[in-house]
Amino acid sequence: MAKLVETFACVPSTERGRGILISGDPKSHSILYCNGRSVLIRSLRRPQDVEVYGEHGYPVTVARYSPNGEWIASADVSGTVRIWGTHNGFVLKNEFRVLAGRIDDLQWSSDGLRIAASGDGKGKSFVRAFVWDSGNTVGDFDGHSRRVLSCAFKPTRPFRIATCGEDFLVNFYDGPPFKFHSSHREHTNFVNCIRFSPDGSKFITGSSDKKGMIYDGKTGEKIGELASKDGHEGSIYAVSWSPDGKRVLTVSADKSAKVWDISEDGSVGSVVKTLISFGSGGAESMLVGCLWQNDNLITVSLCGTICLFAEDDFDKPPLQLSGHTKNVTALAVLGTNQKTILSSSYDGLIVKWVQGVGYCSKLQMKDGTKIKRLVANENSIILSGFDNKVWRIPLEDGEFGDADHIDIGHQPLDVSIAVDSPESTVLVSYDSGVVLLKGHIEILSKIELGFPVAASAISPDGREAIVGGQDGKLHVYSVSGDSLKEEAVLEKHRGAITVIRYSPDLTMFTSGDANREAVVWDRETKQVKLNNMVFHTARINSMGWSPDSKRVATGSIDTCVIVYEVDKPASSRTTVRNAHLGGVNAVSFIDDFTVASSGEDACVRSWLLDPP
Template sequence: MAKLLETFPCVPSTERGRGILISGDPKSDTILYCNGRSVFIRSLRQPQDVHVYGEHGYAVTVARYSPNGEWIASADVSGTVRVWGTHNDFVLKNEFRVLAGRIDDLQWSFDGLRIVASGDGKGKSLVRSFAWDSGNTMGDFDGHSRRVLSCAFKPTRPFRIATCGEDFLVNFYDGPPFKFHSSHREHSNFVNCIRYSPDGTKFITVSSDKKGMIYDGKTGDKIGELASEDGHKGSIYAVSWSPDSKRVLTVSADKSAKVWEVAEDGTVGSVIKTLTFMESGGAEDMLVGCLWQNDHLITVSLGGTMSLFSADDMDKPPLLLSGHIKNVTSLAVLGANQKTILSCSYDGLIVKWLQGVGYSCKLQMKDTKIKRLAATESSIFLSGFDNKVWRIPLTDNEFGAAAHVDIGHQPLDISIAVDSPESTSLVSFDSGVVLLNGLNILSKIDLGFAVAASVISPDGKEAIVGGQDGKLHIYSVSGDNSLKEEAVLEKHRGALTVIRYSPDLTMFASGDANREAVVWDRETKQVKLNNMLFHTARINCLAWSPNSTMVATGSIDTCVIVYEVDKPASSRITVRNAHLGGVNAVGFIDDCTVASSGEDASVRLWHIEPQ
């Protein structure tokens, strides 16, 4: 039996030069954001309380709660909107093809009966309003010639819809059925976001021209704008109103977030607070999304970090929620029962997580794509796609300066002899292996066959190298750092993908691209656990429990399977749909807790109860 303990979720997908949308439910204090094909539902009171909806067939762009909080409408790049329940396992209510292209924004009417969506499409089909239950169209939306980036429903009667987009226009429609009323061209660049005040008296637009315009909510006439004094110095990507309709929060490419007080008559908005951030100095600090929900001010950076400020005390340092944006390729658990997990993603981001706490700290490797990670208590070793092996010192809550060595080949696998005096590491490449002491190359050995996976024993005296032909080559490592072949094992029918020693060193396990895993007795070289053939696709990863009694495997088939070594493989424990898109890494935190990560850019912890 397996039970989900915690999810360390990814952060919202971001795109340079574009704003992103996050939304929330003020009643439950949860927020919605999108990454890949998933919608993440996250509590602001307990950020580790995370639920994931992953039923879209394409990348999701926006999700919003219905006014009563019972339903969520989410939209994707194919132009599809799905309406599903917030309870009862996210039961699907309806699915509609709304636009011919990407949907960029979506809003419910205040009565919860209508939805408006805007985005890209063909011809005039850039905005559409429809009934949430039948999909029937409610009016025509002429007036835009290019992608419509944002839309807003007036939250009070009479019904109104306002839209804005890449044609620099702000359009206003009345209804239902909705029809074109008026158009405004006060902006001189992309109009990125449009939002009605909660009381419905005004709406505001923000643009890449660094300006914000305020309009009458009923007539659509322009009535004012945000003051240029203390204003933004870069494109404004998003705006959100305070619950009392008196203030707005804006975020910009100038890496700042500002709180404005809007005059009662809407004629002017004045800066009353500029929020401060810990900057790394890079483009990832640009702010691309925001939300004012109850007493929370939330901003999202291009790097995906969400900063939670208190509306009552804006000088208080924000709570930071961070994580991966891209798929997690590898993870490592530090020490027995240390509850510390390191994960790395393809885009060069390393994140440190703590069980029961979540995000701790991160390090962004510049211009480096990471494939594998191995770690000791004091150092992290990384291999990428650029012939380099990196070493990063690790202290309590921070990463040291990274250094690297070029091994002349693209690394495939990396493992560390943690108990050897020199902490020797073994790095495999397409035709051989490299032995390293720190970042010093001890030897480079061509093995004469196509290498696929490798591992070095904790004492550094033995290495196992798996080939593309499915054979396992066992070598002894001599004092002069040369390898002597001791045995060749044949059982696999596909290329080896992973090999790992058991912690007690009496066994090792291997997995292949043909979905099979094998546990071997180290002394006799005989198969100890056979018929581990329960994945339906390539095995990507494998890990042992600290007490050497269980093996966990993860596969591209989205499953994690846990086997007990002393029981038949048929008594396995299977975690289905552990990670949408596939499982890339697994590791045991303790004898009954497995960490996994994958294509959904998240890390999850599972409690395993042997049968």
Template structure:
């Protein structure tokens, strides 16, 4: 039996030069955001409490609760809107193809009967309002010639809809059925976001021209604008109103967030607070999304970091929630009183997590070096990527030290550390052979004469096992001169060997292949100890041993994690189904009964395993 005990979730997908949308539950401190095909439901009170909706067939772009909190409408890049509930699991109410292209924004009417969506499409089909239960269209939305980035439903009667987009226009529609009323061109660049005040009296637009405009909520007439004094120095990507309709929160490419007091008649808005951030100085600190959720002020940076400020005490340092945006390719676990989990993603981001706590800190590799594998020992991290380099950096109490590297001349495939050697001898494999390293010094580079797919070095550094693209496993002894002598060739796999790992006590090793099979071997006799491990339906990407040598976990492209007990038949396995949407890339044991996994959904999860 396997039980999910903790999730280190991904952060919202971001895009440079575009605002992104996060939204909140009107009745709680729960927020919604999108990453890939996933819609994440996350508690602000308990950030580790996460639910993931993964039923979209394409990348999701926006999700919103209905005003009564009963339903969620989410949209994707194909122009599809799904309406679903969260009671007793996820229940799909309806699915509609709304636009011919990407949906950038959607909003509910206050009576929960209608939804308006805007985005990209063909011809005039850039905005559409429809009945949430039948999908029937409610009016015509002429007036835009380019992508409509944002839309807003007046939250009080009489209903109105306002839209804005890449044609620099702000359009106003009355209804229902909705029809064009008026158009405004006060902005001189993309109009990125439009939002109605909760009381319906006014709405506001913000733009890449660094300006914000205020309009009458009933007539659509422009009545004021945000003051330029103390204003933003870069594109404003998002805006959100306070619950009392008196203030707004804006975020900008200038890496700042500002609170504005809006006059009662809406003719002016002045800055009353600029929120400060600890900046690294890079583009990832640009702010692209925001939400005023009850007593929380939330900002989202281009790097995905969500900063939670208190609306009552804005000088209080924010709580930072961060993580991966892209697929997590590798995991490593460091012991100690509090287990540390390290994860790295394809885009060159390394994140440090603490078991029971969650996000600790992160490091973005320079030039977005693409990371493929990560290995860690005590306070050192070794990384391999797609740039022919092996990176090494110290892990400090406060984060990560300065990285150094060695170029091995070939793209690394796998990395393994001999943990019991004085200088931590490291084996790095590449397509035609292996490299032995001492620290970042190359001891030897050996061509093996076959296409290499996976490798591992023994804890004492005296043995290496290399798996081939042809399914054969080659066992070598490592001489004092750092050369390899072939001792045995094992043939059992019928596909490329994708991963090999020694058991902690060094008496066994396990291997997995691209043909979905795993095998446990006796190291001394070189005989199969546990076979028929053929329960995945696709390539095995990763494999890990429990610290007590009794269990082996495998992760696969089929989205599942399977845990086998070495002393029991493979048929008595424990399967974690749909562990990660899109596939599992890495597994690692945190302790005897806890497995960490990561995958294409950019999240890390911890599973409690109870042997049967």
């Protein structure tokens, strides 16, 4: 058996030019946000406590707790809403196809009986309200001609629904059953977000015209607006009321978050505090989401970073929660005692995690560099992407230094580093050969091998290299200076080699292929030491050895991590099913009984194995 120890969570998926919606449950002090096909439930008191719901078939856009906190309704780009329970595991209550296209916002009525959803109706209805347990529609929502970006349910009786969207309109509906009441066009650009105050007396809108408008909650008439003095200089993407309804939090493309005092009659909103302002920061510093929950003010930037501010001290630096937004392609563990994990994602982000702590720091590669492979020793990180470059990033006291790179003239397929060799020799393979690098990624030699290359590895001592072919053969070479000499060709695999890893004690190596098979080899005799490792149902993406060389872990696109003990039959394996939604991209041991994994769901997890 393997027990989940920790999840280093991804952050919300974001989209430039669009706001995102986060929500939460004030009673449990948890928040909900979406990334890919996952809904993440995250504690504000213990941000390391994360649950992930991954049952949607399409990317999820919004999720919200029911008023009693027993249920969550989540919606996706296909127009589907799923309603599921949060206790004793995730239990699906209902699933409804609500709109013909993407759902952008979703709200429960305060009695928990109805749900309103808005989004892209593909030229038809852009808003729908329905009974939560039957799916029956409760009203007609005419009046919009384009995508409806946000909707809000009046939290007090008589119920009302307010909507806004890309047609610059703010519409107001009576009900239930709901019917059109009135429409307003005070905004001159997309209206991105609409929210009722907790007592239902007012509602507010935020727009790409940089303005916020305040409306009467009973009649829908405009009664005021946010003052232009000290106001936002960019699109307002999200708004959120304080629990007492006296203040509002807004976030904007101008990279600032502001707290506003709202007058009792709603006629004016004035800035009390600019919480955060990234000033000259890049586009990733734009703020696209916010939530005021209990005594926490939460903002989300375009790069996904979540900032938690304390209501009782606006000047206190916020707690920052960061991580990946895209699939995590590679892992490296630095030192068995430090328990530091480096992870890299397709979008060029490298994140440093510490066990028991979580997020520590990050480095965003510039110029659109995409990361495919990452290896590291105590002094540096070597990585490659989808161009012809190999990068080296020095590690100075565990912190990222300035990156430098070299162009090898071919797209790298695989990268490995001889961590115990004096010059930290690096082996890079490409489609027809390999490149040997030394030190600060200087080219030692480029060698054409005469067969289609698929994967490679250099031994930790730098004296041997193994290159796997598209034909499933393993070519073993001795390394001398800048040259390779072929010593053996091993045949066992029936598919292209995908990964090769040496054991830490240098007595063995393991290989995996696209035909789902893994093999452990004796390094000295070149004989198979453990075979019949064919328990994955799809391509093996990654392999890793325990520090004591007694166990090997494999990760596959079948979502599973499998751990084998090399001195026992393969049938005595430990399998972690559904380790990562969409597939496992990387595995690495942290210590003899703890495995780290990462995958398409943009998360990194650690698993504790049962000791023998």
